[in-house]
Amino acid sequence: MKIALAQLNYHIANFEDNSKKIIDSIQKAKKGKADLVVFSELSVTGYYPNDLLEREEFVEKAEKTIHEIAAHCTGIAALVGGPSINDGQKGKQLHNSAWFLKEGKVSAIRHKTLLPTYDIFDEYRHFEPNNEFKLIEYKGEKLAVTICEDIWDEQPAATKFAKEKLYSVSPLEELNKLNPDIIINLSASPFSYNQENKRKDILAKNAKRYHLPIVYVNQTGANTELIFDGGSCFINAKGEISTELSYFKEDFQIINTKMPPVIKQPKTEVIGKIHKALILGIRDYFFKSNLHDAVLGLSGGIDSALVCALAVEALGAKHVRGILMPSVYSSDHSISDAVQLANNLNIKYDILKIQPMVDEFGKQLHPLFRGLVPGVAEENIQARTRGVLVMAVSNKFGSILLNTTNKSECAVGYGTLYGDMNGGLAVIADLYKTDVYKLSNYINREKEIIPQNSITKAPSAELRPDQKDTDSLPDYDTLDAILFKYIEQNQSPKEIIEAGFEEKTVTKISRMVNRNEYKRFQAAPILRISSKAFGFGRKMPIVARFS
């Protein structure tokens, strides 16, 4: 059978654009004499529409769009992802379905069985799981149609605390009893830097276990926090990937399942993947919001320099504007490094003073603050004055403020709410500071874009004289190692101490993480590149006493 793999970038709720893309791919597949074209999970709506799925008019529009697409399926069949109404008497009102379209109409529907409800996933909220297993017969072959998690019944446990088998049913085991010829999987599998390997392992394992080839179609593109890397593929019954589609962009391939073309994508190192992911994340956040211009504060430090370089790659130098806002505590190099960055990137920049406003704030607050020692309140006034300035530029020119917080700061609450925590999108808040260095060096791999001095100087918030991050935090190698164990690996402070870290430091850091949930609650959406990002994939109570 000739099957087309259509790896597309969908926009949530944008039925017009999504269906146009899908129909274009159907035409292309027809021209290529394909028998079947496969799209990804919830392709009609984009992944994940969340509570829009509770709106009747949304679901009606999705269904109408699928029927319009079906009209184009003459001389070819298509598998399109979309919600479908649960016609049973009980349960959630929808299924997460694969619609099988042929001869101009809907020919069959198969529903997702395993609904992930962990980390960023929340599918039980909207969908009723499938509990009936049937193949689809087409042109003499029997297709086992599955949706994303359906092939992940046996996945590596997220923490050692979790069970190996998260689900009590194995859809592939059930479908295999019916003697299928091929497994087809419609996916929406978000990127994290170790996801590609996990995914390839699962695919190979399943192909080998059931001695069946697998057609795997993932989407690409980003929807707010979630970035989809694509990497759709065909795996033969021996578990070998013979055809692999591109990463981080749309792609289309027609394969003959008996003689699939050999296409391998070049291996990319982890930091290179993160680089591509973030650029796609920025680009889609802007373009899907119909906005084109970014503004950000440039401190001369490495975080803002990195975000600026990424933004220029994503949006173009003409569309990025830097604002330099030195204070009395800023060192000379704060300006010179930022100016050099702006020149290296060829972007427009402005220098604005904050001291006149900071002084006026101080004057107004003097009667209230008289006799009290200056401290965090005064430091925050500086950060917030900068926040007001960049937001004014953002409002005036319709540009989005990019937030430059990194994951280490975000974890320990080292940032000012309504100050440097401002922004429409937090670009690197899922990168630990040590990874910020790695990515900055990667960006400089051919020539110096980020000034070397921004990379080598000691990190500082510059909110008081001679302040250094290490005044209140351990060095970043130690901090990030502790944070990774605490956040990504969910280890207890006790375990981390047993692994060789100082008790005092571990206790302090874990408390800082817990105590700052209230700040993260109001943080900008964060581009997700790890297996555990702050945001809706990590839900922690604010008013809790956990230590």
Add this chain to the structure above:
Amino acid sequence: MKIALAQLNYHIANFEDNSKKIIDSIQKAKKGKADLVVFSELSVTGYYPNDLLEREEFVEKAEKTIHEIAAHCTGIAALVGGPSINDGQKGKQLHNSAWFLKEGKVSAIRHKTLLPTYDIFDEYRHFEPNNEFKLIEYKGEKLAVTICEDIWDEQPAATKFAKEKLYSVSPLEELNKLNPDIIINLSASPFSYNQENKRKDILAKNAKRYHLPIVYVNQTGANTELIFDGGSCFINAKGEISTELSYFKEDFQIINTKMPPVIKQPKTEVIGKIHKALILGIRDYFFKSNLHDAVLGLSGGIDSALVCALAVEALGAKHVRGILMPSVYSSDHSISDAVQLANNLNIKYDILKIQPMVDEFGKQLHPLFRGLVPGVAEENIQARTRGVLVMAVSNKFGSILLNTTNKSECAVGYGTLYGDMNGGLAVIADLYKTDVYKLSNYINREKEIIPQNSITKAPSAELRPDQKDTDSLPDYDTLDAILFKYIEQNQSPKEIIEAGFEEKTVTKISRMVNRNEYKRFQAAPILRISSKAFGFGRKMPIVARFS
């Protein structure tokens, strides 16, 4: 049998305090010669601990605490809510359980069957559902132990789009086959202003259907957004409530199931319930965070006046500080109304000017803004300057800034991010403006606390000359009616227009709601009093094109 109903206020993850309260109630029940004392759902951990449930040390501590509590159960039995480890080979690692303690140890465990995953509920994320039905035999009686949602298998559909039966199993139907003598339900049922009636209907319906009495124990207190109203009760087999515990506070009653005492709580009108709920919500947010002082901006308008009055009731006049920050566009009454409010409430207030900072911001930005017409950017500078001032006071004195946004504003995005959207807790952001009026009049029911002029004058943000809310919005009666249909009832714009509202207005308002998800994403946590509050009970994608 003599059963004690222990209705307590728990603090998430505060095992020490929670277990102390539980043990105290066990002692009290023993003194009252009760056979059994019943606590609420997840009483040991507090509801809802969310991803703390993914931390092994958290679950271990919960289990250890339950065993410590069990040691006190001599001569009495107790039903305590807490997580338990799923000892099966597959599935989520935990159950949401009722622990039956007697003779100094754990005697039985029963798990929750129906795990809600809608609105604010997310229990499938952490728990494996029960699928085995057994009674607990104790002192010659057979107890059907259920947890919260277990008795809600047939609930009024949230929207007409939803099915009547959300679940395919009915735990009560299953348990009833085993001939129980009584139903016991451990609950954590959050308040919304129509919840009490729904709850009493469900309880009566089940008691009558199965001809069984029900002991229903809910918790009280607030955990960030969620407010629990208590109202634990005993319902006889005819579906009549004979014993009803207090609302919005801890309570304890021992009943003889054959001859339960007749205690009825006075009927409270809806606005009175909302009033109590918000005060409890404020108080617990502060006290459970170990903080005592609040600060807020007083504009002279009704929203900040209402929040201020509520804060004084919750925290005491000494613990509330008002900051008046008039601008050149403020009317004279802005100051005089705010001063009168502060005097009525006997709180401390300060008047701070914003113009000097606003002027300095304008000066610094002049080279960038030259030749451009003043607009939203300049209006926002005023709101953000106020935001910096109140946050400085908050930081300096360790007080929490109360946010004064109402639900109508929050819905249409009529507020400035990092300006008047600032705050640690949004007190009235689940109250439509029309309800803000109702609650203000209620607060004034005995004497004028909120100045009458704040209630009667036309609402205005006062960010430009002679600005009125109605410049850009329909009158609040119309706006709120449309918003209620769109948000609470999930009606489509088409349906709302068919109900008699102007097409142009409905289209404009629904677009404003959809377009402002990005602002609400960064909003403060909102005290929930309705069936559909903004926040984690309403999950909408940011980068979507839905209209």
